[in-house]
Amino acid sequence: MKKEKILISGNEAIGEGAIQAGCFFYAGYPITPQNELTAYMAKRMLQEKRVFIQAESEISAINMVLGASAAGFRAMTSSSSPGISLKQEGLSYLAGCQLPAVIVNIMRAGPGLGNIFPAQSDYFQATKGGGHGDYYCIVLAPFSVQEAFDFMFFAFDLADKYRNPVMILGDGFLGQMVEPLTVKFQIPNSKYQIIKKDWALTGCKKRAPNIIKSFYLKQKELEKFNLLLQKKYKTIKRRETRWQEIDVEDARIILVAYGTMARIAKGVVRKLREKGKKIGLIRPITLWPFPQKAFLKNPKARYLVLEMSYGQMVEDVKLALEGDKNVEFLGRAGGGIPTEEEIIRRVK
Amino acid sequence: MKKIFSHPKSLRKIPTHYCAGCGHGIAHRLIAEVVDELNIREKVIGIAPVGCAVVAYDYWDFDCCESAHGRALAVATGIKRCRPEKVVFTYQGDGDLAAIGTNETIHAANRGENLTVIFINNAVYGMTGGQMAPTTLVGQKTATTPYGRKVNLHGWPLKISEILGLLKGVVYVERVSLHAPLEVLKAKSAIKQAFLNQIQNKGFSLVEILSACPTYWQMSPREALDWIKEVMIKEFPLGRIK
Amino acid sequence: MPKISIDKERCKGCLLCVNFCPKGLIKSSQKLNKNGINYVEFLDKDNTCLGCMQCAIICPDCCIEVYR
Numbered sequence: 075m076k077k078e079k080i081l082i083s084g085n086e087a088i089g090e091g092a093i094q095a096g097c098f099f100y101a102g103y104p105i106t107p108q109n110e111l112t113a114y115m116a117k118r119m120l121q122e123k124r125v126f127i128q129a130e131s132e133i134s135a136i137n138m139v140l141g142a143s144a145a146g147f148r149a150m151t152s153s154s155s156p157g158i159s160l161k162q163e164g165l166s167y168l169a170g171c172q173l174p175a176v177i178v179n180i181m182r183a184g185p186g187l188g189n190i191f192p193a194q195s196d197y198f199q200a201t202k203g204g205g206h207g208d209y210y211c212i213v214l215a216p217f218s219v220q221e222a223f224d225f226m227f228f229a230f231d232l233a234d235k236y237r238n239p240v241m242i243l244g245d246g247f248l249g250q251m252v253e254p255l256t257v258k259f260q261i262p263n264s265k266y267q268i269i270k271k272d273w274a275l276t277g278c279k280k281r282a283p284n285i286i287k288s289f290y291l292k293q294k295e296l297e298k299f300n301l302l303l304q305k306k307y308k309t310i311k312r313r314e315t316r317w318q319e320i321d322v323e324d325a326r327i328i329l330v331a332y333g334t335m336a337r338i339a340k341g342v343v344r345k346l347r348e349k350g351k352k353i354g355l356i357r358p359i360t361l362w363p364f365p366q367k368a369f370l371k372n373p374k375a376r377y378l379v380l381e382m383s384y385g386q387m388v389e390d391v392k393l394a395l396e397g398d399k400n401v402e403f404l405g406r407a408g409g410g411i412p413t414e415e416e417i418i419r420r421v422k
Numbered sequence: 423m424k425k426i427f428s429h430p431k432s433l434r435k436i437p438t439h440y441c442a443g444c445g446h447g448i449a450h451r452l453i454a455e456v457v458d459e460l461n462i463r464e465k466v467i468g469i470a471p472v473g474c475a476v477v478a479y480d481y482w483d484f485d486c487c488e489s490a491h492g493r494a495l496a497v498a499t500g501i502k503r504c505r506p507e508k509v510v511f512t513y514q515g516d517g518d519l520a521a522i523g524t525n526e527t528i529h530a531a532n533r534g535e536n537l538t539v540i541f542i543n544n545a546v547y548g549m550t551g552g553q554m555a556p557t558t559l560v561g562q563k564t565a566t567t568p569y570g571r572k573v574n575l576h577g578w579p580l581k582i583s584e585i586l587g588l589l590k591g592v593v594y595v596e597r598v599s600l601h602a603p604l605e606v607l608k609a610k611s612a613i614k615q616a617f618l619n620q621i622q623n624k625g626f627s628l629v630e631i632l633s634a635c636p637t638y639w640q641m642s643p644r645e646a647l648d649w650i651k652e653v654m655i656k657e658f659p660l661g662r663i664k
Numbered sequence: 665m666p667k668i669s670i671d672k673e674r675c676k677g678c679l680l681c682v683n684f685c686p687k688g689l690i691k692s693s694q695k696l697n698k699n700g701i702n703y704v705e706f707l708d709k710d711n712t713c714l715g716c717m718q719c720a721i722i723c724p725d726c727c728i729e730v731y732r
Binding site: 098099101125127129130131133134135137138139140141142143144145146147149163164167171275276277278279280283284285286287288289291 | 463464465466467469470476477479482483484485486487488489490493496497498499500501502503504505508525526528529
């Protein structure tokens with residue numbers, strides 16, 4: 075495996091990660107702050123003789139991804155909050171058709187058009203399904219440019235393994251931030267079908283026809299299918315939950331944060347530990363499935379949940395701790411981010 | 423004695439859910455006949471719409487994909503760009519193609535995607551209970567135009583095929599009808615042409631088919647065919663548009 | 665001499681074939697199929713069927729096959 079160190083933005087790292095992970099099809103629509111990703115794919119996908127389409131809308135882009143995925147290829151789309159709202163129809167169909175796909179949301183502030191500053195206000199939408207019906211997307215939250223790149227392999231593998239959409243949930247900060255990245259070149263360009271997909275649409279040569287659908291006219295059939303999905307989600311919860319923890323065991327206060335917010339929280343933990351404060355950090359990496367187990371280690375500690383929103387993940391933390399007695403929240407949104415000073419003030 | 427008209431291989435021999443006299447059954451059969459005649463059953467991929475033909479994949483005996491309402495041409499684009507050697511077609515109703523999916527339709531056509539579109543125009547929404555379609559005729563009564571379609575309230579019947587004919591990315595548009603056996607044969611040759619265009623990498627081809635909906639036109643099947651012939655064709659003239 | 669066969673179980677009784685048969689050889693039967701539909705029957709005592717296939721071409725349910 076060849077390795078190379080480069081200086082690159084989070085958006086571009088996601089693009090290169092997808093390419094190295096064997097993404098054959100990308101469709102997108104311009105929206106700030108993820109435009110560098112679409113532009114990067116426009117350049118690189120053609121260099122690699124793969125497919126790039128600037129679609130006429132976010133809705134069209136995700137349905138193109140649905141088609142490419144149904145054809146058996148690794149496919150992705152990316153957008154930012156208002157665009158992701160438009161993609162919810164497609165996400166529900168992807169989940170209902172059991173199709174793998176990767177969707178990147180570089181979140182901006184809302185609601186409505188909001189503005190283009192970074193935010194984490196789409197947590198509910200990302201982790202609770204988002205579209206109609208009983209389904210979940212697997213949601214990964216990178217917190218560095220390196221993770222943004224690395225998680226693309228993880229995302230495509232999970233999507234294929236479980237035949238389920240996977241969302242990369244970043245924010246405008248992560249997308250725009252430039253950091254050194256170690257690029258791992260590992261997928262030979264010709265081998266796009268990494269996992270054998272005997273369900274894919276390839277023409278019914280020497281086999282019975284394949285049908286990709288989410289439609290079950292009869293009540294019992296649909297109920298049976300839903301139970302199958304629920305079983306799959308249970309397996310994902312059991313096997314794929316990831317998180318990072320720092321100094322949790324002896325901590326009196328534990329910060330909980332993901333993505334960009336976790337970088338700031340990490341700095342706070344380091345600073346206060348140096349001063350002897352018993353403080354730790356839990357950083358969920360999979361937002362769905364939510365790492366409930368992470369909270370079992372030290373359930374009596376004081377928890378401070380930090381978000382670039384007005385309190386979304388905090389609800390999952392309260393569920394994990396079976397109550398809100400020891401859970402506090404500090405959050406800002408609309409472009410504001412809780413600062414190190416604000417957090418330290420709250421901790422004390 | 424020789425069998426001169428038989429059930430096409432690509433059409434499953436099962437009863438359909440369509441109402442008596444519905445044109446979908448004929449259109450499904452014509453596609454199956456063309457697929458058989460062009461010997462492409464093992465490389466054709468159909469995209470079923472949302473609407474009455476939502477379970478078309480239960481009737482065709484080849485690979486098919488569902489698509490959300492109106493998104494068939496986006497889904498088809500994704501499949502065809504990944505597998506250009508396959509023959510990909512969409513089967514869409516008037517609501518699907520010319521109302522909720524207008525954006526996907528126009529842009530797939532304008533990109534000149536090498537796809538075949540079979541567009542069923544029966545001037546009404548069938549699956550949901552006979553509401554006004556973009557192609558509903560002026561004066562036509564539907565569930566949502568109980569006093570008839572009025573231009574000042576609902577606009578004119580949308581001529582999507584004529585609009586698509588203006589686009590440089592489109593190579594072939596023809597409007598046909600299923601109101602008589604001879605017309606059905608013409609429809610079949612148009613469908614065949616639209617598939618051949620794709621096989622020969624010519625680009626975007628669309629066949630608009632005027633098709634009967636006796637149930638929501640509140641007519642007998644025979645009256646419905648006569649209505650196409652005497653009324654509908656005046657608004658939607660038959661023939662090659664491009 | 666030409667003749668047709670009708671799959672009566674899939675017939676929905678729309679009668680389009682009856683309307684288009686130039687010789688009037690197809691008629692609605694008085695009997696019901698399993699779906700409770702008055703299916704159509706082919707009655708050609710004098711062997712006048714032309715094998716023109718118009719009935720089969722217009723049949724929305726692909727119930728008719730033609731022999732010649």
